[in-house]
Amino acid sequence: MPDEILSVEHLTVSLHGRVILDDVSFALRRGEFTGLIGSNGVGKTTLLRAILGLQPYEAGTISVNGEPRRRHHAAIGYVPQKIALDSDVPLRVVDFVTLGLDAERWGLRRRSAAQRARVTDMLEAVGASHLASKRLSELSGGEQQRVFIAHALVREPHVLLLDEPLANLDPRNVQEIVALLHRLARDHDVAILLSAHEMNALLPVMDRVVYLTGGHCASGPTSEVVRTDVLSALYGHHVDVVQIHGRVFVIAEPNDATDDLPEHPTLTVH
């Protein structure tokens, strides 16, 4: 398919004898914002780690630009879930973003004017220019996410993976980060895959969704995936997808095969 930058096909991953991901397939396209949605523990981080080459898998293929993914592919940028920083860490924001250029290289190196300009431009692109001289450990949650995104994008990757970047943010910061990522995807022609357990914040900008549950996934345009028939097939039992005031609710009925039925249907909010 045109502009397809990353392809995951029939991926199967097991951990400690348990199948976490079973026959997962999807593709990312340049300039598109894809949500990786699923509840806690469903395998979102495992999937991201497999794409990064940090998690071995039993079956399937992962391709970047049509070629088998090499470990530590330079075309893939990554923002981890959280980085705990000691208050005394002597590192400024601008230094951390600069580190994103070539942190894995050995030796000391003076930065060229072009590299310094690239760092300045990236800080401006994420709205963090005013934070350049600030100590990294003194940033708020939302500010940290902007800086981590700049660190990942400064190398101009084709794909940007983000592991639950919205988890510890207040609603306003969630909106700002989502809008920022949407703009960056368009402006820098980057394929973004953002994992979250709550999809409502992403609905306004999400082009596609990869919906994970029980080790299986449904992927495609949001309107085609977040539907009663699709998610019912994915869950293996009937669920209702309801939209109320712009928010999506997935209402799951108890499994008829179990003897121990709860009194009320299980409600899963996304």
Next chain:
Amino acid sequence: MNWLFAPGLFTSAPVHTALALGTVSATVCAVVGVFTILRGASFAGHALTDVAATGGAGSVLVGVSPLTGFLSGALVGAGAIGTTRGRGGHQQEVATGIVLSVATGLSALFLYLNATTSAATGVTQRVLFGSLFSASSSEILPTLLVGALALLLTGVIARPLVLSSLSVELARARGVRVALIGGAFLLTMAVAVGLSALTSGSLLSTALLIGPAAAAVRCTSRLSHALLLALTFGIGCTWLGIVLSYDSYNWMPKNQSLPVSFFIVVAIVVVYGVCTVGSTRGRRV
């Protein structure tokens, strides 16, 4: 200036040797110390100083130089700690503590044997608290070479070291061989510890490894500035310690100098205190 520079200070051969060894030691400790703090590895650094004591105490028994003894002990300790690193968190700290306990026990044994079987005197004092004025000038060149190698290695691994110190996950995603970088840094830390034990004894060498660096990171948010400040503090405190120890010969009733390590540690504590007070008032370099 005789109140600070006592007569004979600048012409004393032991002072020259002490200044040379102390400068190299303080330089390596300053650079490695900043990265030690960055990695949150102060406990491992402290453990290494105690293991270095084992080497220092053992060096007298087997007849090798104190530098060789301290370095060997620290390197063995680094190897032992390095093998436990993969466990992470609580298990890692427990394993480091066990290594430290074994080393301390062996130090006690070697010091006892030195006291009861060896003709050498003052071994315990030298090993635990240092005796820079009794160091041989023949130690200067090997100290300089070992220190230069440690600084070179730190420079080579600096960038992946910083990233892996901030986030192991992010470093792995970027292709950094985290275990290799961690092992290489343990080596540099072992060298720094070995050199600082030579200067201020194994018990107080943590101060030289951590103190100047800790003071520096209070003052600045720039890594390059932190390194420069740590160098300034470390070398300055070491030189001041040597000068005051030499001067103290004239202070004491029995004409006996107070240990260099004592003055170095006091100077470091003062510097750290000033930097801490200054940082809480919002000053940054």
